[in-house]
Amino acid sequence: MKRVTLWIVSTTVGLVLLFSYHTSTSGPAGAKSAPGVAPVGVVAESAAPVPTAAAGRSSIGPVVPSPAAAPSARATSGAVTSAPRVAAPAPSPKPSPTPAPRKTAATTRTINGAPADTRYGPVQVQIKVQGSRIVSSDAIVYPTSERRDQEINSYAVPQLNDETIQAQSANIDTVSGATYTSDGYRQSLQSALDAAHL
Amino acid sequence: MGMPASLLLRGPSLGDVDEVVVAAYDELRHADAVFSTYRDDSDLSRLRSGEITAAHADPAVDEVLALCADAKRATDGWFDVDLPGGLDPSGLVKGWAIERSLAVLEQLTGVDVCLNVGGDVAVRVWPGSLPFVAGIEDPRDRSRVATTVALSAGGLATSGTAARGLHIIDPHTGQAVADVASVSVIGPSLMWADVHATAAFARGREGVRWVESVPSYDALVIHLDGSSEATTSWPAP
Numbered sequence: 001m002k003r004v005t006l007w008i009v010s011t012t013v014g015l016v017l018l019f020s021y022h023t024s025t026s027g028p029a030g031a032k033s034a035p036g037v038a039p040v041g042v043v044a045e046s047a048a049p050v051p052t053a054a055a056g057r058s059s060i061g062p063v064v065p066s067p068a069a070a071p072s073a074r075a076t077s078g079a080v081t082s083a084p085r086v087a088a089p090a091p092s093p094k095p096s097p098t099p100a101p102r103k104t105a106a107t108t109r110t111i112n113g114a115p116a117d118t119r120y121g122p123v124q125v126q127i128k129v130q131g132s133r134i135v136s137s138d139a140i141v142y143p144t145s146e147r148r149d150q151e152i153n154s155y156a157v158p159q160l161n162d163e164t165i166q167a168q169s170a171n172i173d174t175v176s177g178a179t180y181t182s183d184g185y186r187q188s189l190q191s192a193l194d195a196a197h198l
Numbered sequence: 199m200g201m202p203a204s205l206l207l208r209g210p211s212l213g214d215v216d217e218v219v220v221a222a223y224d225e226l227r228h229a230d231a232v233f234s235t236y237r238d239d240s241d242l243s244r245l246r247s248g249e250i251t252a253a254h255a256d257p258a259v260d261e262v263l264a265l266c267a268d269a270k271r272a273t274d275g276w277f278d279v280d281l282p283g284g285l286d287p288s289g290l291v292k293g294w295a296i297e298r299s300l301a302v303l304e305q306l307t308g309v310d311v312c313l314n315v316g317g318d319v320a321v322r323v324w325p326g327s328l329p330f331v332a333g334i335e336d337p338r339d340r341s342r343v344a345t346t347v348a349l350s351a352g353g354l355a356t357s358g359t360a361a362r363g364l365h366i367i368d369p370h371t372g373q374a375v376a377d378v379a380s381v382s383v384i385g386p387s388l389m390w391a392d393v394h395a396t397a398a399f400a401r402g403r404e405g406v407r408w409v410e411s412v413p414s415y416d417a418l419v420i421h422l423d424g425s426s427e428a429t430t431s432w433p434a435p
Contacts, residue, residue, distance in 0.1 A: 173206055174314045175343065176356040176382060177335030 038124060038140055044110035115141060209309035222302040229295035232256045235286055246284050262287050262294060269393045276397035278369040289396055293389030296320045320388040323350040337379035338424050346435045353388020357381050357399040366399050377402030378419050385415035
């Protein structure tokens, strides 16, 4: 059994700003999410397959299930569940997603994560799930307000989409390398996973 | 705004972990309340502004500042919390707080713990259980994992400029440094792994050779051209 909890440690980012320089003047600590984020939770279900072509900056094609998936002591099937009941309240508003019944592998569900406030602004992630596998992840809300933000996002967001898929298929438990935007991304992805009851 | 703490628990039964998990997060929250440079009401901010003296601050302040002095000595001055902007022990506090949080989670007998706070990872694996697999981000292409390392105990910390740009300063010159792309350090203590990773990054190309001389710690340096170099005991993936 394997369980993941994830929680935003409010302003703990201040702890790691040693040697830092400020890349953005927006987004004071504890700021609420900007307007314009999408509804949280399961937003669509369909029996149609996920499109294979990468459209625009944020779509990713389906992933071939890893042949190295799930050796003995690693996660049992479907046991990667998150525990929002454990988590302390997140700083951003996080409406309870509607619980979704498990679907067959042929059904694709589209799930929006709760927006995560990053140093650069809100980031919100949408994932598509077939069965218990993530087949794509898109950042649907990301900061674009300042030039530096755009620089960051121009490389960070699309690559992070790949990272999610890669980490899943490579069976990696965790990733070392601190970031801001991707931190928000992960948090939002995690809340999408919560909603999916993966 | 905040930094996510991702906690992965693995064990035969995870029914009654909630109370301990909350206590573990409380450790992180407490460290933030005492040491945040972003909160005017933190003990550290009040100390910096002269509003209080060390004697009136949370006892953790004394403990951390003593560790900072140890870190400066252990790194020949390459890790220094006395910054141009004022005293800032953030680079050590993060690892210190993660370790305290992990210590709380070790109460969970038989439960393997992997705690990742902002890219720094501390783990605890019980005898007979498989290690956790940590990916080390490729600093030149963050969609990729440059390599992986199996962890059963201790910590893994990475210093680099891929995410935040130039932010590590050579304490001897006051200039920002980026002679290498990233430095990852593993060892029995995450706090010290983090200190050594920061110091090794500041040392630039000499960093990995220096970590070689630090007992029980190993480093992997990824150079600007993508090549990598590791200490002799760095584990093969």
